[in-house]
Amino acid sequence: MRISGYILAALLIGLTANAAARELQGVISECEACHGPGGVSSDEDVPSLAGMGSQELLDSLEQFYFYERHCSTTTYRHGDRPKTPMNMCNVANTLSAEEKSTIAGYFADQ
Numbered sequence: 001m002r003i004s005g006y007i008l009a010a011l012l013i014g015l016t017a018n019a020a021a022r023e024l025q026g027v028i029s030e031c032e033a034c035h036g037p038g039g040v041s042s043d044e045d046v047p048s049l050a051g052m053g054s055q056e057l058l059d060s061l062e063q064f065y066f067y068e069r070h071c072s073t074t075t076y077r078h079g080d081r082p083k084t085p086m087n088m089c090n091v092a093n094t095l096s097a098e099e100k101s102t103i104a105g106y107f108a109d110q
């Protein structure tokens with residue numbers, strides 16, 4: 001009985017971690033819908049994220065989060081293009097502190 005409890009707990013932890021990873025992948029694809037696959041942009045008005053340092057990425061996201069930087073509303077370039085145009089301030093405000101740093105790390109590694 002005890003052992004199966006441990007197995008169940010381990011399974012649950014595994015499932016939660018997987019769900020978090022899946023959600024994060026969803027957020028990253030949202031970024032890539034404008035910034036290009038791997039954060040390499042093919043559009044002049046959207047900067048590439050690949051090649052930026054993780055601190056630089058994080059600082060920019062914080063600036064958008066606090067509306068300290070201008071946010072231009074723009075259309076999606078890849079994937080589901082007819083989606084409602086978005087801007088970086090709104091994008092940054094949907095992210096938790098943990099997501100911001102994980103995403104900054106992801107694009108810094110591209």
Ligand code: HEC
Nearest residue numbers: 030031034045046047057060070071072074075086088091
């Ligand atoms: C609807 C399109 C769109 C989406 C979605 C989007 N961005 Fe942006 N992003 C932009 C545009 C356009 C800019 C240029 C600044 C501006 O005009 O607001 C920008 C700027 C940035 C910058 C500043 C880059 C620099 O050169 O300083 C960072 C960092 C950034 N985005 C990260 C992200 C991340 C991370 C996500 C996903 C969570 C994301 N963006 C989602 C369009 C988008």
